[in-house]
Amino acid sequence: MNRLFLIAITFFLFASCKKENDKNTIDTSGGTYFSITQFAMDQFRTFGGQPYSLQKVVTLNGKVDSSFESALTMDWAAVIKPFLESDISDKKYLDQYNFSMFEDNATDTRNFFYESKDPKLFTKKLQISSDAINNKIQSIYIETEKNGKVQKLFYAPVKLIQIQEFESSLLGKDKDLKVEYYFM
Secondary structure (H helix, E strand, O other): OHHHHHHHHHHHHHHHHHHHHHHHOOOOOOOOOOOHHHHHHHHHHHHOOOOOEEEEEEEEOOEEEEEEEEOOOOOHHHHHHHHHHOOOOOHHHOOOEEEEEEEEOOOOEEEEEEEEOOOOOOEEEEEEEEEOOOOOEEEEEEEEEEOOEEEEEEEEOOOEEEEEEEEOOOOOOOEEEEEEEEEO
16 A cells, blocks of 8 residues: 555656646747857856856946956846847747857867848857867857947856947947956
């Protein structure tokens, strides 16, 4: 009787897990492009909670200011927002980008390059460089543009986060902002 009860409970648990997984399954038939959002979540799962210190260097129109921040207390939402906004993994972007892959023997990297076909798309370029042997991502570079505001984003895991913004103004000064976070 106890064995039958144990089997019934086990079956119930597996059946309920299966139903839960079915609800959360995402249809990936037809493929998608690289997901910046998924990569960001993976990075936070891997490195989140670590007591990193970061040097923040802000350059605004040639004037430089720097400070130190703790990874445990900094405003990560504001830092990763421009990266998340550049995500092209939604299926609506399929066939909207030219894709190429090339290996760089000088740096032992495999590079994946996405370039927008339509000049109206927000994300213009996405380049992912990974180790040619183990495919571990070494850096991500992104270019975006909307309404004359150009962004260049760069991330090298646990080394550097760089956000550059260029904005031309007809009536005032042009804006040239670069924010860099160096992991110590």
